[in-house]
Amino acid sequence: MSATNIPQAPVTGLSAAQVAERVSAGRTNEYRERTSRSVSQILRANVFTVFNAILGAALAVILVLGRWGDGLFGVVLLLNTATGTVAEIRAKRALDRLAVLETPRAVVLRDGVEREVAVGDVVLDDIVRLSAGQQVPADGEVITSDGLEIDESILTGESRPVRPERGARVMSGTTVTAGTGLFRASAVGGDAYAHRLAREARRYSLVVSELQAGTNRVLHWISWVIIPVAVVLVWSQLRLSGSIGQAWSTGEWRQAVVVGIAGVVSMVPQGLVLLTSVNFATASLALARRNVLVQELPAVEVLARVDTLCLDKTGTITTGRIRLGEIQGPDGGQALPEVLAALAVLTGTGESNATADAIVEGLKEPDRLGEQGLRGALGSVGECGSGRVESIPFSSRRKWSAIRDEACGITWVLGAPEIVLAAHGAPVLERARRIAAQGVRVVALARSCSPWTQASEGDEPRLPGDLEAAGIVVLTEEIRPDAAETLAYFRQQGVDAKVISGDSPETVTAVARQAGVTAADGGELVALDARTLPAGAGSGKETEEDLNRLADAVEGASVLGRVTPEQKRALVRALKSRGHVVAMTGDGVNDALALKDADLGIAMGNGAPATKAVARLVLLKGEFSALPGVVAQGRRVMANTERIASLFLAKTIYASLIAVVVAVTAITYPFLPRQFTVVSSLTIGIPAFVLALAPSSQRYREGFLRRVLSLCVPAGIMAGTVTLATYLWLTLTHAPRAQVTTATTLVLITCGLWLLTLTARPLTSWRLGLVVLMGSIAVLGVVSPPVRAFFELAWPSPGVWWVIALMAGLAIGGIELVHIVRRRIVRNRG
Incomplete structure (x- = not known):
């Protein structure tokens, strides 16, 4: 909270009275950060659906009539809702367990005494002490800095630590990597920058699932015709009782x-909705075993549809750590052993920071000093002995550190090349600049026989005047070992990868090349500085024209540097406006807004809680290589759901056609409920369950609903027409009622099984076996007297068998013709 009418604290910190005043005013650092979707959001997403509305209303009527046995379809309703809800609540609990605040305590200066308090108990204007490894608990201004280095990548995306001096601003959520310092808290709690970003990202939104959207569209169409069909169907069945009044008086209206x-x-298509949820849940469990947490079940589908993958550099492609690269001598050759020893002493005996730690770790490698050589070097420099x-x-103001061994009279200096080599190292300085232009970090090592000078105690030391270049040290960001292979996989799948970072375009390009990122057209990587993007990008109020200009600017770029959190969000929106399906990876609070607006947000397990809360997928161990497994699960879900959708929607078509014809003509419904159950179970229910869980690597193609409808609509009409024709033919020829229903049931089963062969193609041995098994069970139902009696079927007469054979043949020919024509149309379009 901003300071308003509150006097600034003295350097001794706040007094107890001032702290109490701020606590009573609510100006504390207490902030309840959401770590996952709430239970109410999960329930709302799974309960309030079109599917539940239709079946819920039908179930309510059945229960009011007291026909509990006829309400079995309510089990499907409950199972579908429970499947999604339970799976997503399990994901929520897992994510909540991960959300542990990194630094639960802070050291504050109050009444001139340092005290340790809970992070939430820090108040406005508190003087807070920072030290290496701590997380900054609030926004504020630096009062003192002693070699203070802060990693702000979680907010800005820039991988290089900043070295704030007195008066510089620090932000909550960042991490101290080296040094110590004091800062005054000027914004606490919900007013801190990181929390403002998290609050903006909290707005609830559901992942866009093509499978669910297509199913809901069909349900929406059905909902328009259900009520009139139901009314006419009930009216027609009432007429069969003689009159509505008679049906009412006898109670037959209930039936x-x-x-x-x-x-x-x-x-x-209630089974379709249930099996889609089961499919998603099964994929979710499979991914959980690979340490991928799915927050919304449909998210497993989306990655299979992604065509643009936006990658946050720091923490996604890189580990966030620095590693020692090449060490060159002044002539560009290999550095001498004494140079390596000097580096070891310079970085291994001083105060720890990210650069020093990387150099020390790199020197441990066998082809450099090795573990034993490093230990020896820490006691001496060169061959002069101890x-x-x-x-x-090191000081960010000086930009250099130094060490002098009095035994051999040599001063070694390590620091920024433009400072250390300014006087006598022009050729080496130029080479250092060329190397740095490739996007890596460079520091220079120089030596002198003279000591540094200092006018008086407390003054800044000055470099020796006779410094000679001794070497160039190259530092690079550590690339995740699985990054190159994973990016190659996405490239093979036709996914365009874009690396986005707050670092300079040169640095990001260098990292992208190391990780194997290539341009979409296979040419040179195109890098873009986000500071040159069209005005308005990142304002949060971009117009359609702004997004068009932004999309024009970034579609051809593979690398974007100096990107702000707001620009990341605008980039995602611009790409989506061009019809791209966009996935975004990230780990910092600065990524939260973009992850929320992407079609699929993917967070790293070690990322900020706010980022994991809005992501659809969380890579618990931060393993980038887990993403191809997500694609595989998404493809299985998409391909198998498309197969079973054709079965269920064909049933919707022929059931609707039969219901409408029965309602209009006022004839008796052709099937008993148990007979229709047999048809549904053998041609849809059992095979659909097997097909839904089968492995599949079929590549996703856009147009799920169009392809499904192009098969199921004509096939469903064909099946419904042939079934009604069979029923009317045998009814008009006065065949026994039991034989009529038997013939009608067998014809419809034949239609369903042939449609099953189409959706199961290519017919592998197990798929063909599935079709044969379902057909055998149908035959058994007619052959076996006990089964035949239970389902009220009868052994057909020879004449009825001829009708069954003729109508079944017509149905098979018609459905196969539909398939052939459809396949040719698809081939001509593609």
Whole structure:
């Protein structure tokens, strides 16, 4: 909270009274950060659906009538809702367990005494002490800095630590990597920058699932016809009782209503909705075993559709750590052993920071000093033996550190090339600049026989005047070992990768090349400085024209540097406006807004809680290589759901056609409920369950609903027409009622099984076996007297068998013709 009418604290910190005043005013650092979706959001997403509305209304009528046995379809409703809800709540709990605040305590200066308090107890204007390894608990201004270095990549995306001096601003959520300092808290709690970003990212939104959107669209269409069909169907069944009044007086209206609801429920592809949820849940469990947490079940589908992958550099492609690269001598050759030893002493005996730690770790490698050589070097420099060693720690103001071994009279200096080599190292300085232009970090090592000078105690030391270049040290960012292979996989899948960072375009390009990122057209990487993007990008209020200009600017770029959090969000929106399906990876609070707006947000397990809360997928161990597994699961879900959708929606078509014809003509419904159950189970329910969980690597193609409808609509009409024709033919020829229903059931089963062969193609041995098994069970139902009696079927007469054979043949020929024509149309379009 900003300071308003509150006096600034003295350097001794706040008094107890001032702290109490701020606590009573609510100006504390207490902030409840959301770590995942709330239970109410999960329930709302899984309960309030079109599917649940239709079946829920039908179930309510059945229960009011007291026909509990006819409400079995309510089990599907409950299972579908429970499947999604339970899986997503499990993901929520897992994510909540991960959300542990990195630094639960802070050291504050109050009444001139340092005290340790909970982070939430820091108040406005508190003087807070920072030290290496701590997380900055609030926004504020630096009062003192002693070699203070802060990693701000979680907010800005820039991988290089900043070295704030007195008066510089620090932000909550960043991490101290070296040094110590004091800062005054000027914004606490919800007013801190990191929390403002998290609050903006909290707005609830659901992942866009093509499977669910297509199914919901069909349900929406069905909902328009269900009520009139139900009314007419009930009316027609009431007429069969003689009159509506007679049906009411005898109570037969109840049976008519039940028949009407049965017709309505048969029109709803309830099994499709349930199996889609089961498919998603199965994929979610499989991914959990690979340490991928799915927060919304449909997210497993989306990565299979992604065509643009936006990658945050720091923490996604890189580990966030620095590693020692090449060490060159002044002539560009290999550095001498004494240079390596000097580096070891300079970085291994002073105060720890990211650069020093990287150099020390790199020197441990066998082809450099090795572990034993490093230990020996820390006691001496060169071959002079041990002696009194003086040192000057690194300062961001000086941009250099130094050490002097009095035994051999040599001063070694390590620092920025433009400072250390300014006087006598022009050729080496030029080479250092060329190397730095490639996007890596460069520091220079120089030596002198003279000591540094200092006018008086407390003054800044000055470099010796006779410094000679001794070497160039190249530092690079550590690339995740799995990054190159994973990016190559996405490139093979036709996914365009874009690396986005707050670092300079040169640095980002260098990292992208190391990781194997290539341009979409296979040419040179195109890098873009986000500071040159069109005005308005990142304002949060971009117009359609702004997004068009932004999309024009970034579509051809593979690398974007100096990108702000707001620009990341605008980039995602611009790419989506061009029809791209965009996935965004990230780990910092600065990525949260972009992750929320992407079609699929992917967070690293070690990322900020706010970022993991808005992501659809969380890579628990931060393993980039887990993403191809997500694609594989998404493809399995997409391909198998498309197969079973054709079965269920074809049933919706022929059930609707039969219901409408029965309602209009006022004939008796052709099937008993148990007979229709047999048809559904053998041609849809059992095979659909097997097909839904089968492995599949079929590549995703856009147009799921169009392809499904192009098959199921004509096939469903064909099946419904042939079934009704069979029923009317045998009814008009006065065949026994039991034989009529038997023939009608067998013809419809034949239609369903042939449609199953189409959706199961290519017919591998197990798929063909599945079709044969379902057909065998149908034959058994007619051959076996006990089964035949239970389902009220009859052994057909020879004449009825001829009708069955003729109508089944017509159905098979018609459905196969539909498939051939459809396949040719698809081939001509593609």
